Amino acid sequence: MLSYPKVQNKPRVLQSLTGLRVSEFEQLWVSFERAWQDYLEHHHIQIPRARRYGGGRKAQLQDSRDKLLFILVYFRLYPTQEVQGFLFGIGQPQAHDWVHKLTPILNQALGYEQQLPERSPWRLERVLQECVGLELIIDGTERRIPRPKDKDERKQHYSGKKKTFTVKNLLISQRQGKVLYLSDTYEGKKHDKAICDEEDYRFPEGTQLWKDTGFQGYEPEGVKTHQPKKKPRNGELSEADKERNQEISRERVQIEHHIGGIKRYNIVVHPLRTRTVTLPIL
Template identity: 70%
Template sequence: MLNYGAIANKPHVFQSLTGLKIEEFQQLLPRFEQAWNEYVENHHIQGKIRQRRYGGGRKSQLESREDKLLFVLVYFRLYPTQAVQGFLFGLGQPQAHEWVHKLSAVLNAALGYEKQLPEREPHRLEAVLRQYPSLEFIIDGTERRINRPKDKDDQNQYYSGKQKGHTVKNNVISHRRGKVVFLSDTYEGKKHDKAICDEEDYQFPPKSKLWKDTGFQGYEPKGVTTLQPKKKPRNGALTEAEKQRNRAISSERVEIEHQIGGIKRCKIVVDKFRNRTAHYVDDVMETACGLHNFRLTYRQLATA
């Protein structure tokens, strides 16, 4: 049975299973315990009439705080079926399902306490971006595959011609040489990247510089200098100068591809998403961004 004690002295295995180094795990653990205690207080103690105190009765296989955090990190990192997740930790599938959703919320709260979650509200975006004096940002869209919806109208809305499958989509904004600072709402795969920008009405600080790709063709927020590779004209060709400029822009913009790659260390946002619980497809993307930001911040501090 998998537990913290079994792999705490195996750093390579530990990082492969969780996506975090053991030191990073220990850094996150106090915040996770804080979030767990608040969850228990809010959901199991307040307003409850009990015959015995919370925690009485048969002991859980996930009794320690370390095992709880390990459980949810393994789920995000590897995204096994819940039957397999339960088998790994000595639980049945129904218990694994309950713990997955309970501890996902706790992990998200812990990352919030660490101030690693991206902003989600577009009306607060400008204020958040003002915290970065360079005022240089990169925007990109990312898609994730989902199971085909049962409803025919939903099948049409979630079908992505680019991915040739049913997907959901988010826009991501990061600052240069930094972490993900904003994550859009989760939209159906048919929706265009620029349409998400228009709908959420992003506002940037004046004199900002924004790198974008051709998926944002025509997106020109007020007071912002945008840099985008030039499309090859139909039945034409780019000049050598235009090709060089495109390469220069792409070499700067590629940074957000690394950020998205960091987010997608969590297989839960890479593999076809199987869970149909309301809002969970959006919640896991936010948490995956938070885990990426947490890793990035901790490793930057470690090398400073």
């Protein structure tokens, strides 16, 4: 049965299971423990009970480090709940309950750690003003979903780029830093620029924004944008244009690393089976 004491002294195993080093796990656990105690206070201790909290049969996941390990393993490996329960010595119904119980607690802990990106477009400008430097990168990413049964829904979610059914999000990250903003989730067919126009992002004056050709024509007010130049029809790019495109690509690749870091967690790569789970950004 998996437990934190068994992997605490095996850093490579812990990182393979959770995506975190031991020091990162311990740092996150402090906030997770705080979020867990808040959950207990509001959902168990303060409500009228026939017996005090803690009575009765003991849960299998007693230690909060084991609880954190449980939910991180679920997001990292994304096994079926039957397998997840087997790994931790519980049944599938208990695994189901723990997944839905611990996911919002992990979200809250990541909020305490200030690791969650902003989700509201109208608050984006205020968040960016608090950043050191205003050099940002914007890009989109797609995730597969099960094939919709409805014909019209299939048309909306079919991505010509991925040749499958997807949903799409936009991300805005610092040039040298973390993801600052995650858009709402849209059908895979929706164009990147159309999402920008719909969410109407506002940037502080003097912002520099790196983008790819999927944002052709997107020029926010007061922002200096950097975008690769497309090859003209029946023509060729000049050597200067090719060099400039390479410079922009070297800057933009940083957001690809950020997206790749998030997608270490298979739950944001594989088609989502648990529809009611709100995924944290790790």
